[in-house]
Amino acid sequence: MNATPTLQPSLCAFGFALGIVLSTISAPATANDAQTHIGHIMAHWNDTPDEQGLLPIALAEAEVAKTHAGYAASNLDDLSSMQLHAHHVLHALDSSLEPNGPGRGYGLHKAAQGVATHAELASETDGATDVIRVSGIMVSSVGRNTAKRTKHAIDLAKLILKAKDAASAADQVQELKLLTEAFFIGEDLNKDGRIVWYHHEGGLNIAAEQMAIIMKNKGL
Numbered sequence: 001m002n003a004t005p006t007l008q009p010s011l012c013a014f015g016f017a018l019g020i021v022l023s024t025i026s027a028p029a030t031a032n033d034a035q036t037h038i039g040h041i042m043a044h045w046n047d048t049p050d051e052q053g054l055l056p057i058a059l060a061e062a063e064v065a066k067t068h069a070g071y072a073a074s075n076l077d078d079l080s081s082m083q084l085h086a087h088h089v090l091h092a093l094d095s096s097l098e099p100n101g102p103g104r105g106y107g108l109h110k111a112a113q114g115v116a117t118h119a120e121l122a123s124e125t126d127g128a129t130d131v132i133r134v135s136g137i138m139v140s141s142v143g144r145n146t147a148k149r150t151k152h153a154i155d156l157a158k159l160i161l162k163a164k165d166a167a168s169a170a171d172q173v174q175e176l177k178l179l180t181e182a183f184f185i186g187e188d189l190n191k192d193g194r195i196v197w198y199h200h201e202g203g204l205n206i207a208a209e210q211m212a213i214i215m216k217n218k219g220l
Helices: 008-024 033-042 054-073 079-093 108-124 130-162 166-185 204-216
Strands: none
Touching: 033 054, 033 108, 033 130, 033 204, 054 079, 054 108, 054 130, 054 166, 054 204, 079 108, 079 130, 079 166, 108 130, 130 166, 130 204, 166 204
16 A cells, blocks of 8 residues: 555645534524534534534544554564554544543544444435535445444454464554555555545545535535
C-alpha cells in the first residue's frame, strides 16, 4: 500500500460542512427526513460522546487507531510496546472489548455502522435531492467498508495480544498499521491503480468529502 496521503483537505471540507449543518438543523421543525439523517451523521446522535455526529466520532476513533497502530509498528522488537498499543487500538475500534484507552469510548465499528445506516436512510427519503441520493449511497458504502475493516483490525489486535514473542506479532502489527491507514484512504483491492467508493474500496476520506458536497450544494 502506498504511503498515507494527508487527510487535511478532507478535514477542512468536513469542517466547513459541519458548520453549515449545525446552523441548518437548528432551524424550525420543517426539516425533512433527509435533513434529519444528515444531522445524525454530521452533528448530533443521542448516544455518542457529547452527542456529536456519527462521522466526527468515526473520524476521531479511526485517527486514534491509526496513531497507536503506528506506535506499535515503530519497534517490532518490543512485544510489550506492541501489545500496549494493540490494547489502545482495540479500545478505539470497539470499547466494549477494551473499555480503557485513549479513544472516545464509542468505537469506530459502531460509529461506522451508524454512518452507513443514516446515509442510506437519507438517500432513500422522499425529500432527498439528487445530490443527497448519490452522495448518500457513497457515504453508506464507505461506512460499511469501514465497519468491515474494523472487524479485521479487531481480529489482528487480538492476535497481537495473544502473541508470545515479538517475532510472532510483527507481521500482524505491520498489517494492522496498513489497515488502520486504509480506514481513511481506502484500499485498491482490484489493483487497478485507483481507489473508488464502490467495490468495497473507499475509506472515510470519501465520506467526509461527500458530506461536504451535500452541504456545499445545499442539498437539503
